[in-house]
Amino acid sequence: MATLSAVLFLSRLGTTGLVDETPPLFAAAARNMVESGDWLTPRVNGYPRFDKPVLVYWLMGLGYGLLPQALDPLGSLAARLPSAVSATVVSLALADLLWCWPQKAGSKAKAWLVPLTASLGFGLCPLVLIWARTAVTDLLFTALLGLGLMGFWRHYARCNHHVPVGSWVALGLAVLTKGPLALVLAGLTCLLFAARQGQIGRLWKTLSPLKGAVLVALVALPWYGAELIVEGQAFWQSFFLYHNVARLTQGVNNHTGPLWFYAPVLLIGAMPQLPMALHGAWTGLTGRPRGRTITAAQSLRRFAACWLLAVVIIFTMAATKLPSYVLPAMPAVGLLVGLAAGDLEEGNAGGFRRGAAWLSLALAALVGVGCLLQELWLPWIREPAMPTLAVDVQATGIITTIGMIWLVAAALGMLGLWRRWQSWLLVLQLVLVIWIPLGLLPLGSLVDHLRQEPVRTMAVAVREHVYHGEPLAMVGIKKPSLHFYSGHVVRYEGSSQQSLANLAHCITWSPASETMLVVIDQFTAQKTHWQRLPGRALARAGAYELRRLRRQDLEAVLAQLLRAGEVKGDCPTPHWESYNERTRERS
Incomplete structure (x- = not known):
């Protein structure tokens, strides 16, 4: 065990x-x-x-x-x-x-x-x-x-x-x-x-x-x-x-x-x-x-x-x-x-108990068939941080392997239940154990490569490029692992115009710093108000890009947004509800 x-x-x-x-x-x-x-x-x-x-x-x-x-x-x-x-x-x-x-005195079961x-x-x-x-x-x-x-x-x-x-x-x-x-x-x-x-x-x-x-x-x-x-x-x-x-x-x-x-x-x-x-x-x-x-x-x-x-x-x-x-x-x-x-x-094995056993085996078979029919549902999985997920998963054949293992487990279980094998349920379970090393873990590695490795790459780039006292922000997609792997405090903002304004006048700028590093995802970067910002790309990985922005450029765009009445001029009290669920500041 x-x-x-x-x-x-x-x-x-x-x-x-x-x-x-x-x-x-x-x-x-x-x-x-x-x-x-x-x-x-x-x-x-x-x-x-x-x-x-x-x-x-x-x-x-x-x-x-x-x-x-x-x-x-x-x-x-x-x-x-x-x-x-x-x-x-x-x-x-x-x-x-x-x-x-044991729940039965004198049980004959192993x-x-x-x-x-x-x-x-x-x-x-x-x-x-x-x-x-x-x-x-x-x-x-x-x-x-x-x-x-x-x-x-x-x-x-x-x-x-x-x-x-x-x-x-x-x-x-x-x-x-x-x-x-x-x-x-x-x-x-x-x-x-x-x-x-x-x-x-x-x-x-x-x-x-x-x-x-x-x-x-x-x-x-x-x-x-x-x-x-x-x-x-x-x-x-x-x-x-x-x-x-x-x-x-x-x-x-x-x-x-x-x-x-x-x-x-x-x-x-x-x-x-x-x-x-x-x-x-x-x-x-x-x-x-x-x-x-x-x-x-x-x-x-x-x-x-x-x-x-x-x-x-x-x-x-x-x-x-x-x-x-x-x-x-x-x-x-x-x-x-x-x-x-x-x-x-x-x-x-009364009728209902045996029926529950057959239903369990039918569910295992259903999982196997569903995996083999992955072309019908896999393209519907949309994840902004993994735009190529469906293509990459199908190319590896992992889902097909999982489906075959579950079908074999269901078939052996059905055969054992029909012929009243001893330990038929254990046979089903032991076959299902195989899908962990051959299916679940490879799938987890693939998702890590597509979803998390780009964030870790951005964290490495932050450590390489950050100046002493330079603020760091992440806009669009919020990934707390950027803070964990970079070791730097991160300001998390959304993709809206107000989020851009918050970067300009809600960040605590050190006297020696006139620039900030921003990790931005490709979808947020395409928005008009973010395209107004001139900035130099320092690194790219997956859906993310690391940019260095100048404070004066942020303030210039902020002034335009304020004149147009598109953002609020006050700085909201920072809270990390989206980052840290509901952590409150100490008074």
Whole structure:
């Protein structure tokens, strides 16, 4: 299992650069902690970053402090390790849970089948595969919440009346990763499970939530208290009121969606095994063995169903919606898939369970056919930073390779289910593992070459051409990785006339500098008001160009725009909402 986890999450982890938009913000804040020695407040581009608590920055910073640059030349390995290691830990924890707690006494199924299938049921989810290689908080949060919940169930299954210290400490670290949301998700999961088991009082005594709250406070509150003392109102308003309350009550940064938003996200994110997981969840929530009740040690399916349901309920109710929000449900999906495999292996394959298995295989076949028909949909993918994406992807044949692997996996799975092979689901999963090194990773390298490498080239050019004290700006497309790789503070502006005006009179010019460097994309450069600016091109890469502009030329164009009434004369208070989501300046 450890070898498979390494293939899924750790192989070639640092061979591509950081992906805009959000990961460079985390990475830059973590690296700044190492360089500045300030391990309390994350800062990016000269501003505090309050959108997430500090644990992920500490872990990334630890990587930047310990890993030699030769081992991490792109700065992405240190930033991605927390996510990759978190996914690996969850995979191993799921296998361990089902190895130690088989759900059927005297089971004839191979002892290793259900644990391995559950682990791969989690690890092969496309949502997990992508975010395990992304430098953000989501998988670290998923791992800590998942370890806490799995620990709670183990404690309950053992009928242990001691405080589950390890689980509460894990939840405390989850609060230090993404805020109080961890307690909400864990609390609703346990409440749903206790109500379904009809043992609310017993679960309360077993988990000791009051003592657990003290442990969570001891882990998480010291940093929150110190940050409130140092940063004051800015931290309170940005982190608590905006990034927690506002995300639940109103759409943040236009990330909204209908009530059914997470239905397609779960379908694609847990492809192709979601039908089996949903059938297992339905059975766990509604089913009961004939003539007897479900014992504590046999209640894992029910617990996993409540876990999945709790995540879906909370984030469906929230006004702000993002695909990564349902990642905390993926360990529950893995558990339900593993338990379904055990049922099928035991011959307990009723009509609906077998139908869910066939539907899962049909989805795998559909993915394969869709990849082979790439000419129908690939040209519709438009990305300004990658204008040649469709042509380059088709030329490599990567999508065709992915399609063939998924079709082979579906065909073998169908043959195994029809002939009642033992371990047919595991065969499907092991074939799907192949698409990671042969499909997903090469595709990621190609996208990095097309989308991110030009920005890194611009960053190198900035370091080569910048004068001491010369301002740096990026207009049009906003790429935080320019700040990360150049090491310079960047002013981010849009492509409008007002953005041009902002460069002229909102930049802090040093007395010795009468010029500024501007990274501009080819689409913005074609606009009339930007063409008015004479400037010398210093470097080009992809869709970007590095120019040096004179201050007097900017002011001359600004004067023309002011006379025409096309821009405002006042300078807006700078905020980095588009760059840093909603970081506020300290008053």
